[in-house]
Amino acid sequence: MSDLPPGWAEATVADVASAMFDGPFGSALKTSDYTSDGVRVARLENIGHLRFRDELTSYVAQEKFDALVRHTLRAQDVLFSSFVDKQTRVCLVPDALDGRMINKADCFCVRPDRSACDPSWLAYALAAPASYETFSGAVRGVTRPRIGLRDLAAFSLGLPPLAEQRRIVAKLDALIARTGRARADLDRVPALASRYKSAVLSAALGGELTKDVAATPFPEATVGDVLVSTFYGPRFAKDAYDPEGIPTLRTTDFSEWGRVVTRDPPRVHVSEKEMGKWGLVDGDVLVTRTGSIGKCAVYEAEMGPALPSAYLIRTRFDLDRILPRFALFVLLSPEGQTQLGSGITAVTQPNINAGVIERLRLPLPGMDVQKAVVARVDALFAEIDRLVAEAAAARRLLDRLDQAILAKAFRGELVPQDPADEPASVLLDRIRAERAAAPAKGRRGRRAA
Numbered sequence: 001m002s003d004l005p006p007g008w009a010e011a012t013v014a015d016v017a018s019a020m021f022d023g024p025f026g027s028a029l030k031t032s033d034y035t036s037d038g039v040r041v042a043r044l045e046n047i048g049h050l051r052f053r054d055e056l057t058s059y060v061a062q063e064k065f066d067a068l069v070r071h072t073l074r075a076q077d078v079l080f081s082s083f084v085d086k087q088t089r090v091c092l093v094p095d096a097l098d099g100r101m102i103n104k105a106d107c108f109c110v111r112p113d114r115s116a117c118d119p120s121w122l123a124y125a126l127a128a129p130a131s132y133e134t135f136s137g138a139v140r141g142v143t144r145p146r147i148g149l150r151d152l153a154a155f156s157l158g159l160p161p162l163a164e165q166r167r168i169v170a171k172l173d174a175l176i177a178r179t180g181r182a183r184a185d186l187d188r189v190p191a192l193a194s195r196y197k198s199a200v201l202s203a204a205l206g207g208e209l210t211k212d213v214a215a216t217p218f219p220e221a222t223v224g225d226v227l228v229s230t231f232y233g234p235r236f237a238k239d240a241y242d243p244e245g246i247p248t249l250r251t252t253d254f255s256e257w258g259r260v261v262t263r264d265p266p267r268v269h270v271s272e273k274e275m276g277k278w279g280l281v282d283g284d285v286l287v288t289r290t291g292s293i294g295k296c297a298v299y300e301a302e303m304g305p306a307l308p309s310a311y312l313i314r315t316r317f318d319l320d321r322i323l324p325r326f327a328l329f330v331l332l333s334p335e336g337q338t339q340l341g342s343g344i345t346a347v348t349q350p351n352i353n354a355g356v357i358e359r360l361r362l363p364l365p366g367m368d369v370q371k372a373v374v375a376r377v378d379a380l381f382a383e384i385d386r387l388v389a390e391a392a393a394a395r396r397l398l399d400r401l402d403q404a405i406l407a408k409a410f411r412g413e414l415v416p417q418d419p420a421d422e423p424a425s426v427l428l429d430r431i432r433a434e435r436a437a438a439p440a441k442g443r444r445g446r447r448a449a
Contacts, residue, residue: 005412007161009424013126014153015431016117017110022082022149023103024068034058039065040101042073042093047081047107050127050176052091060102071102073109076119080126082106082146084139090126092119108149116427121165124172125157128406158410159428161421168409175405179398186398189391193384197257200380201333205363209376218363223315223330226322226364230315230354232289233308234278242269249280250309251288254297257381258328260306268307280306283324285315287331287340290351294340296331298324313354326370329377330362 004010014020023029023042034041038059045056060068073079075098081089083106093101103109112119125131134155139145160168203209207216236248245267253262270278280286282301288294290311299306308314317327330336339360344350365373408414 004158005160006417006419007164007421007423008158008412009428011116011157011159011424011428012153013110013122013155013157015428016113016122016157016159017153018113019109019111020149020153021071021103021109023071023105023107023109025105029060029064029068029102029104033060033064035061038062040097042079042101042103042107044081044083044089044104044107047079047089047091049087049089050091050123052079052094054094065102068102071109072099073101073103074098074111076112078110078112078119078123078126079103080108080110080152082108082148082152084132084135084145084147088127088132088135090123092123106146108152110152113431116162116424116431117159118162118165118169120169120173121160122157124169124406125410126155128410129403130407130410131155158412159424160412161418161424162427163421164415164417167415171415172405172409176402179402179405183395183398186391186395189388193388194256196384197381198334200377200384201329202335204373204377205330205333205335207363207365209380210365210369210372213372214365214369218365218369220361221364222358223327223360223362224358226318226327227358228316228318230313230357231278231308232354233310233312233314235310236268236270240268240270242267245269246275246279246305246307248307248309249286249297249299249312251292251295251311254286254288254295258297258325258332260297260299260303262303266309270307275305275307278307280308280314281316283317283319284308285317285324285327285331287313287315287352287357289313289353293344293350293352294331294337296328298328313352313357315354315357321367322364323367323370323374325374325378327362329374330360336360336362 029041036059038061041058041060043056043058046053065072073093075093075095077093079091079093083089110122112122135147135151136145138147138151140147159165200209205218207214207218233248246269247262247265247267249260249262250265253260253265255261280299282299284299285296286299286308287296288311315327317324331340340352340356344352405414
């Protein structure tokens with residue numbers, strides 16, 4: 001490592017650690033040892049990128065903890081995942097879990113020597129882009145690329161003076177908190193967009209979007225008044241499935257707002273007669289009848305031949321009286337969803353039937369007004385989708401910004417150097433001398449297997 005900033009020194013993780021250890025392997029800690037409460041276990045799922053993920057909680061009984069006490073974690077210990085994914089996963093042990101948590105295998109613990117290294121600085125350093133590049137180049141294994149504890153111990157760091165480390169941490173904390181707040185705001189955009197789309201549908205079906213072309217309120221009818229037929233998707237024999245056959249659409253092939261987006265649906269071989277009986281035609285509206293009740297979509301012929309799966313009800317409308325997308329908007333609107341929900345006929349396995357759909361009340365303006373409603377809803381939905389896409393792009397840029405900030409910090413460019421700081425080389429020399437003079441028993445904490 002060359003061209004270090006003034007006062008910095010080259011060091012390894014082992015140089016700045018008072019202890020390093022992996023979690024217990026094999027029979028020492030099995031899944032069957034987990035209990036509903038007791039002492040926490042830090043698992044791979046808990047180690048996020050600069051965040052301890054508390055969503056998964058695992059425990060062992062006090063007796064098991066006593067047997068594994070040498071794996072006890074302390075507040076501000078650095079946890080590092082041995083598995084290298086798209087970024088390094090490293091975080092600090094929360095203060096609240098001090099002495100009340102052990103680590104599982106492949107969850108490496110680095111206990112910083114605080115006379116040389118600030119724990120938060122080390123976590124940030126291990127999360128930096130240059131660190132990921134080094135670790136990803138050292139991985140072993142194919143199905144789950146991983147590094148060993150020795151790889152982590154030997155990892156080379158540009159170590160600033162301790163006072164500068166703390167200045168770097170303070171600056172990074174402030175900047176990362178700012179991007180974190182922006183990220184949280186952007187993460188709320190999809191939910192807000194969904195609520196806005198629901199409000200658009202309510203306004204549209206109430207005539208609010210088309211006051212310039214039609215009087216309100218719209219005339220009312222039932223779905224049954226404009227239906228030609230309903231049909232429950234068929235169940236196919238096992239031997240009918242054929243990778244070269246006709247796709248069978250499922251609820252998972254529907255987007256949230258009624259588009260068919262196929263995700264490798266099962267395919268079946270059917271006769272020409274069966275295709276004529278079961279096949280979908282342009283404008284058929286598909287309604288989920290069990291499971292994700294009320295999830296709907298319109299089939300469009302341009303996607304090619306398709307069949308409904310067994311969990312769908314195919315509804316075919318009188319196209320002289322109602323547009324399929326207008327009917328879809330009725331079903332997807334808050335009012336339509338409420339009516340579908342009120343028709344649920346079971347508790348253990350919720351489902352609806354064709355009768356529920358036929359009894360659904362709906363506004364039924366003339367075809368010209370329906371066309372205006374559909375056009376204006378589609379335009380508003382497109383604008384909402386554009387804003388969601390822009391938010392997603394900004395979210396990705398924030399992730400890149402965090403990485404750029406970290407890279408700048410560990411090139412010595414984030415905060416100024418202070419000539420009055422004790423150089424890191426002096427710090428390291430003192431620590432090495434103290435360790436050399438210490439009895440062997442005092443150095444048993446460092447285990448790099």
